[in-house]
Amino acid sequence: MVAQVSIVDSARAEWRAIAICLFITVAAFQFGYDSSYYSGILVMDPFIKAYGHYDPEVNAYAMSSRIQSITTSIINVGEFIGAASSFAIDDKIGRRGGMFVSSVFVVIGVIFQVSANNLGLLIAGRLVLGYAVGLISCLVPLYVADCSPARFRGALVSIYQFDVGLGLLLGIIVDNATKGRSDSGAYRIPMTVQLIFPMILVPGLILFAPESPRWLLSKGKVEEARNALQRLHGPRPDFIESQIQDIMQLIDKDRVSKGSWKDMFYWNTDGRKAYLGMALQGEEAVKLTRIINIFWLIGFNIAWQQASGINFITSYGILFFKAIGITNSFLIQMGLYLAPMPAIWINQYCIERFGRRSMLLLSTISVAVVLLVVGSAGSATNKTVAMIALDKMIVGMVYIFMVVFNLALGPAVWVVTSEISTGPNRSKLMAMSSGTSWVCSWLVTFTFPYLFNADAASLQAKVGFIYGSLMISAAIWIFFFLPETAGRTLEEIHIMFQHGVAAREFKSES
Known part of the structure; x- marks a missing residue:
């Protein structure tokens, strides 16, 4: 009988791989920072004056839902292009080489935005920066999954989400420090800070990351x-x-059998992986091809992580809190990004101890409950003392949302996606999964102002009903279709897919 090596001894033996993987996840700061800082500058007077319009009715500058939607969501278009093309860059110059490319595009995107004196250049800068983030979203989880020891793979890929959270927090801290300025530095300083991330990443890639x-x-x-x-x-x-x-x-x-795109459009080994990755972001390969392919297409159109509506908090959180009458919205948002940090650390233990499926089920069900409560609170119409209490309850529910989302739905999706992307189509699978995630992210970011704002559908907090219903569907899907990949090497996972092992038998298969 082989003696089990303790986790401490394993960590000591693998400290080099763990340290390198931890360093590489620094790239995720870029992802979180951009979502966060842009949410803050949307309410800064110098930014509104530069890119909004004068409203004579209120004798002040304002920004329409259209401008909010376009300038915020255009980055998701770039992210989709970056994710979709990442397989070509990965195939040509590798995961590490792709991270050099992403760093170059970060610098170009920041320069465009900081120097912008018109809406077109601002949009172009956000599009280019989005391309860099799209590459990062594919290449970083792939690199970490490739290089991390199997025992620590789930925890190390989860650090990606933790660093996204730190990026979110840093973005709002910088915004809070510059929001009082009356010149363009109020928003140009937060834009420029993004140059820090490639300045840290590139030297490490050159010096010690293979x-x-x-x-x-x-x-x-x-x-x-x-x-x-x-x-x-x-x-x-x-x-x-x-x-x-x-x-x-x-x-x-x-x-x-050389990998190809065609493989992922049939219900075979890679087709099943593609479907699972895109749905997160079939069951057994029985000859029910027509029915299964229909369900495959449903998965293609839904990335469950984004269906939670997470982007309405990260991209429009300050606007959301300000609209429901909350003062000190910058500080509220700062606390919002601090609150889930312990949940991400808990996730790193729990997804290995209890498995990916169990934790994702717990997270999605909890998120669904919280969002339905937010929607119910937002349904109240009378502006009374009770309404103030309801607004505070909505803020509390949003805090709980961030905690339960990061308990698994945030980090574990990246873990599972990087694990099921195996075999000759590894980079293509990851590109399709991440690309689908960014399409759904764009959909949430683009539509939110039209759903939420008073000059459009004016749903406000009632948007919780929409996202909450989607999360109920997500929980059902995870229960029936998501295989358990905890404790398996990437080679084992690929072989189990080749043999058509059923989702609920992944854990017990020897």
């Missing part, structure tokens, strides 16, 4: 892969050679 060994081996670069594994795991020749053999065996099998 290319993914799996990618190197897939390109026949065995000696470079051996060096990369040594940098990740230290001088352990026997372990490194066994890793190379395991990875090469799977690569050799994959080369027999």
Whole structure:
């Protein structure tokens, strides 16, 4: 009987790989920061004056739902393009090389936005920056999943979401520091701060972060892969050679049937993975092709993580709180990003201890309940003393939303998506999953002003009914269709998909 190595001993043995993976997730700061800081500048007077219009009725400058929608959501278009094209960049220059490319686009996007003196250049800058974030959203989870030890993979990929949360917090802190300025520095300083992230990431990529060994081996670069594994795991020749053999065996099998986009549009091994990834972001391969393909298309159109409406909080949180009469909305938003931090740390333990499926079910059901409560509170119409209490309750529910969302739905989706994206179509699968997520993210960000604002549908907090209903559907989908990938190597997961193992049998299959 093989003695179980303690988690502490495992961490000591794998400290190099863990440290490198932790560093690479710094790229996720960019993702969180942009969503957060832009939410804040939308209510800054200098920004509204620069890009809004003068409203003689209120004798002040205002910003229409149309401008809010376009300038906020256009970044999601760039993110979709970045995610969709990430497979080509990954195939050509690797995960690490793609991160260099994303850093260049961050710099270009920031320069465009800071120097913008018209709406067109601002939109162009956000589009370019979105392209960089789209690359990051695919390449960082792939790199971490490739390079992390199997025992710590879930926790390390979850750190991606934690760093997104830190980016959200940093964005609102910078906004709060500049909101009192009466010049364009109020919004241009928060824009410029984004240059910090590539300035940190690029030196680390050059100095100590190797290319993914799996990618190197897939390109026949065995000696470079051996060096990369040594940098990740230290001088352990026997372990490194066994890793190379395991990875090469799977690569050799994959080369027999070269991966293609066509594979992902049939209910086969990769088609099933593509569906699962896109639905998050089939059941068994029975010959019910017509029915299953219909359900596959439903999955294509729904990324459950975004269906929670998370983007209405990260992209419009300050506007939301201000509209329901909450003062100190910047401080409220700052607390909102601090509140879920413990939940992300809890998630890193729980998704390994209790599994991805269980935690995602708990998270989606909790989010659904919270959103339905928000919708009910928003249905009250009389502006009375009771209404003030309802507004406070809505704020409290939004705080709880952020906690239960980050308990699993935020971080665990990236974990599962990176784990099921295996085999010859690995980068394509990740690109499709992340691309679908960004399409749904755009849909939420673009439509929210029209659903929420008084000059459109004026639903305000009643939007909770929409997102809450979607979360009920998400819980049902997870229960029936999501396989359990905890504790499996990427090679094992790929083999189980090849053998058509049913979702509910992934955990017990030996």
